[in-house]
Amino acid sequence: MSFKKISGQQKAVRTLQGFIKSGRIPRAMIFYGPAGVGKASAALEFAKALNCLDSSAVEAADCCGVCQNCVHIDGRTHPDVIFADFAYQAALRGEEVEKQQTIKVDTVRALTSASQQKAVFARWKVYIIDSAEKLLEEGANALLKFIEEPAPNTVWILISSKREAMLSTIKSRCQSVAFAPLNDETLLKILIDGGIETSVAKRAISYAAGSSASAFAAAEIISEFDPLESGVTFASKAALSLPRTLALARAQVSCALDMLSVNAHRKWVSAETEKQKEDLGKLLSKIVFYKKALNRNVSPSLVLEAALIACENLGIDLKGATND
Secondary structure (H helix, E strand, C coil): CCHHHCCCCHHHHHHHHHHHHHCCCCCEEEEECCCCCCHHHHHHHHHHHHHCCCHHHHHCCCCCCCCHHHHHHHCCCCCCEEEECHHHHHHHHCCCHHHCCCECHHHHHHHHHHHCCCCCCCCCEEEEECCHHHECHHHHHHHHHHHHCCCCCEEEEEEECCHHHCCHHHHCCCEEEECCCCCHHHHHHHHHHCCCCHHHHHHHHHHCCCCHHHHHHHHHHHHHHCCCCCCCCHHHHHHHCCCCCHHHHHHHHHHHHHHHHHHHHHHHHHCCCHHHHHHHHHHHHHHHHHHHHHHCCCCHHHHHHHHHHHHHCCCECCCCCECC
């Protein structure tokens, strides 16, 4: 893979390649923008471009993707390039990934300690922190010193879908690189290349808000629930079809609630009477309540069934349209 494979982010890619070509590499950066638009992939490609062993690729401010450094960075096994996400933190703490909700100070200290060590193979050591807006204040403060005075040939990349939630002291010391929502054409290609049927992909991207992650999640909902028979038992059948793993079920229900909210809002916009708008406004408030209940560990199947029944009463379903 190279920068060319990062779809729909030409401006961000030009910025990153400009850093490499100029030789002025920011020592701390924030990659920010909606979830699922290529920030993590771009961070890894940047790390590969900084450390690629192919001279022709280096001259083009890109990477070959096949040299030892590129292969190990792709596989997240390079000793000098660490991608710290919830899976990384769970492994450090000996816990389940599903239990990780914030970036702990111990995780930051493990990274900062590693950053002080001599590089094993890389020209540039790169430390990538995913979901950086979830850094606890203690962890953010522990990181601050190291992004202010990084070790030689060390780059910190913080990835965030909610840059506004990050500490101002962190933001002020980082070079920000913006990532835009993906357009529908790009999303459609990504989904089809990912094995999603064209008809499903076209419906899914209407819920995606420019995010490939959201588009794939919506496509999964459509594929799972479309075959179920409509009628009075649909809500129960949908609830029973959820994954058995709690974290997966919760994620699927969260996506379904977002899709129902989109459909309800669409119908609210086109409502012809004040009574319809009032009823749909109440439904949208209910969906917000269901989302909060889901986050409070209420059974995902109960939340989904209740939401589907409430929406069905107003002619709203998960089939990408409203029933008038």
